[in-house]
Amino acid sequence: MTAPDAHLVRALEAVTAERAADAVLSVRGLTVRFRMRGGRSVAAVTDADFDLAAGECLALVGESGCGKSVLASALLGLLPGNAETRGTALLAAPDDAEHPTVDLLAADERTLARTVRGRRIGLVPQSPAAHLTPVRTVRAHLEETVRALTGTPRRERRAAAEAAAERAAFPAGHLDRHPHELSGGLAQRAATALALIGDAPLLLADEPTTGLDRELVDRTADELRRQADRGKALLLITHDLAAARRVADRVAVMYAGRIVEIAPAARFFGESGPRHPYARGLLDALPEREFTPIPGLPPELTDLPEGCAFAPRCAGADAACAAPPEFLAGVACHHPLGASRA
Amino acid sequence: MLELHSVTAGYDRRAPVFRDVSLTVGAGESVGLLGPSGCGKSTLARVAALLHRPDAGRVVLDGTEVRAWRHRAPRAQRTAVGVVFQQPRLSADPRLRLADLVAEPLRATGRRGEIPARLAELLPAVGLTDDLLGRRPHEVSDGQLQRACLARALVLRPRWLVCDEMTAMLDASTTAALVAAVESYRAETGAGLLAVGHDRVLLKRWCDRTVEWAGPNGAGEPVKALAGG
Numbered sequence: 001m002t003a004p005d006a007h008l009v010r011a012l013e014a015v016t017a018e019r020a021a022d023a024v025l026s027v028r029g030l031t032v033r034f035r036m037r038g039g040r041s042v043a044a045v046t047d048a049d050f051d052l053a054a055g056e057c058l059a060l061v062g063e064s065g066c067g068k069s070v071l072a073s074a075l076l077g078l079l080p081g082n083a084e085t086r087g088t089a090l091l092a093a094p095d096d097a098e099h100p101t102v103d104l105l106a107a108d109e110r111t112l113a114r115t116v117r118g119r120r121i122g123l124v125p126q127s128p129a130a131h132l133t134p135v136r137t138v139r140a141h142l143e144e145t146v147r148a149l150t151g152t153p154r155r156e157r158r159a160a161a162e163a164a165a166e167r168a169a170f171p172a173g174h175l176d177r178h179p180h181e182l183s184g185g186l187a188q189r190a191a192t193a194l195a196l197i198g199d200a201p202l203l204l205a206d207e208p209t210t211g212l213d214r215e216l217v218d219r220t221a222d223e224l225r226r227q228a229d230r231g232k233a234l235l236l237i238t239h240d241l242a243a244a245r246r247v248a249d250r251v252a253v254m255y256a257g258r259i260v261e262i263a264p265a266a267r268f269f270g271e272s273g274p275r276h277p278y279a280r281g282l283l284d285a286l287p288e289r290e291f292t293p294i295p296g297l298p299p300e301l302t303d304l305p306e307g308c309a310f311a312p313r314c315a316g317a318d319a320a321c322a323a324p325p326e327f328l329a330g331v332a333c334h335h336p337l338g339a340s341r342a
Numbered sequence: 343m344l345e346l347h348s349v350t351a352g353y354d355r356r357a358p359v360f361r362d363v364s365l366t367v368g369a370g371e372s373v374g375l376l377g378p379s380g381c382g383k384s385t386l387a388r389v390a391a392l393l394h395r396p397d398a399g400r401v402v403l404d405g406t407e408v409r410a411w412r413h414r415a416p417r418a419q420r421t422a423v424g425v426v427f428q429q430p431r432l433s434a435d436p437r438l439r440l441a442d443l444v445a446e447p448l449r450a451t452g453r454r455g456e457i458p459a460r461l462a463e464l465l466p467a468v469g470l471t472d473d474l475l476g477r478r479p480h481e482v483s484d485g486q487l488q489r490a491c492l493a494r495a496l497v498l499r500p501r502w503l504v505c506d507e508m509t510a511m512l513d514a515s516t517t518a519a520l521v522a523a524v525e526s527y528r529a530e531t532g533a534g535l536l537a538v539g540h541d542r543v544l545l546k547r548w549c550d551r552t553v554e555w556a557g558p559n560g561a562g563e564p565v566k567a568l569a570g571g
Contacts, residue, residue, distance in 0.1 A: 062513070063483075063485060063512075063513035063515060063516060064483045064484040064485050064511070064512065064513060064516075065483030065484070065485070065486075183379065183380055184379050184380075185379075210510070210511060211428070211507075211510055211511065212379065213378050213379045213540035214540055214541060214542065215378060216378075216379065239512070239513040239514075241514055281515060282513065282514050282515055283514070285513075285514035285515040285517065285518040285519075286514050286518075286543075287517075287518075287541070287543045287544040287546075287547040287548070288543050288547070291518050291521070291547055292518055292522075293469075293515045293516070293517075293518040293519035293522060294515040294519075296469075297469060297471060297486070298483075300473075
């Protein structure tokens with residue numbers, strides 16, 4: 001095990017403490033288990049810790065099936081009935097006396113439905129075309145959401161809906177179209193417009209760019225970034241590293257349900273690169289880099305190894321990896337890259 | 343050679359998705375077709391894979407003109423082309439276990455006897471482990487399911503492979519693994535490849551040459567022919 005630089009650790013902890021103080025979302029020890037038939041359980045998310053401040057974008061990256069979307073569903077209270085959650089996820093609103101800090105994991109359905117979803121957390125969904133109601137126009141969606149979230153009087157709803165569309169750069173000429181008449185990019189903007197109506201301080205974007213072409217990915221990513229620049233806290237869940245690189249201030253890498261590294265985006269994508277071997281492997285798999293896959297497959301979440309979950313695929317694994325690594329100085333690994341071996 | 347000559351295709355004869363497009367893939371060659379979403383590149387891939395009958399134009403597969411599409415195509419032509427689609431969930435029968443999903447083309451062509459040997463050879467090549475074979479699609483991740491869909495496309499040893507946005511839903515590592523599996527199959531068999539996608543960096547890295555499908559289409563501006571690049 002390498003001894004992390006004591007100064008570095010202290011500096012990072014100070015930063016974390018500062019973040020926690022003005023965080024919009026503060027997640028500690030978030031754990032989700034799904035109970036399955038036959039007494040098995042799926043360890044979808046284990047001990048996730050992170051803070052997200054206003055005006056900041058945190059990208060949560062990892063391969064499909066690593067637990068990213070489950071984490072998002074947990075924050076919105078949208079998990080199925082066989083899920084068990086532990087930990088805390090505090091949603092704060094410092095300037096807002098009306099809305100006290102709420103623990104998203106402990107809140108009841110009534111609180112979540114009436115005060116949180118759409119109002120304090122806006123969701124930009126995956127596959128927006130499927131998120132919209134097929135038999136209703138974009139205008140009808142927007143007006144309904146305006147009515148439900150803001151209580152705008154009837155005669156002002158039309159204008160409010162048009163203003164909402166404009167905020168997400170949705171063209172006014174397409175408001176009377178149905179979802180199937182929209183291209184992927186326009187459907188994405190319609191979904192973003194809906195997410196912005198409640199003026200929620202926290203935006204949760206779950207794979208907002210999947211299936212879009214590069215130009216649309218860039219445009220969607222830039223629009224999300226603009227929301228962060230207007231003071232929203234943005235949690236971007238994605239497997240698209242190029243999109244993450246474009247918008248994120250910090251990157252959190254998830255593997256087999258655990259966050260294995262949190263790093264500033266500039267360092268993560270920059271010269272020194274990520275420190276966790278899995279994160280390094282993900283980056284090296286990009287076609288503009290080595291284009292080499294990480295060997296093997298991710299472990300089953302029903303049958304996680306005792307120690308480091310990445311060890312079976314890791315070139316640097318040794319005896320120490322039989323014990324679970326602690327999350328220290330932004331990385332959960334017994335032998336992080338770029339650190340001198342003690 | 344896989345040749346498309348002045349092909350016009352779409353879903354409404356009065357408003358085709360594209361008109362008069364020609365494209366040739368040489369034997370053993372890999373060609374990347376790049377274009378923005380909605381430009382018709384997936385329709386072109388379906389025509390090349392004999393899955394969509396064009397309104398006009400000719401498709402010639404290894405010197406034989408294609409006269410029938412889909413299930414009407416003669417078996418020799420149909421099985422010469424393997425296809426992988428963008429969304430594994432939509433292209434896998436949810437009732438089949440992965441082993442049956444991969445073996446289905448062998449069953450459909452009356453070659454059941456070859457199943458055990460072919461599966462034993464193919465599954466390690468695409469990175470599927472034995473414990474996944476007994477599962478149904480809802481029990482595996484997108485990446486694992488797409489690995490099975492690639493194995494299904496390769497199981498009859500096609501001379502041509504059409505990959506329509508094969509990796510758009512996948513993470514970087516799975517993408518690299520699937521591309522490596524396709525390339526090792528091609529190195530072994532000399533199969534040709536038409537890879538359709540919008541990721542320029544990926545297709546430039548993957549293919550011998552890439553072809554740009556540029557310009558607004560469907561808005562009255564027909565694409566004439568594709569320039570090589």
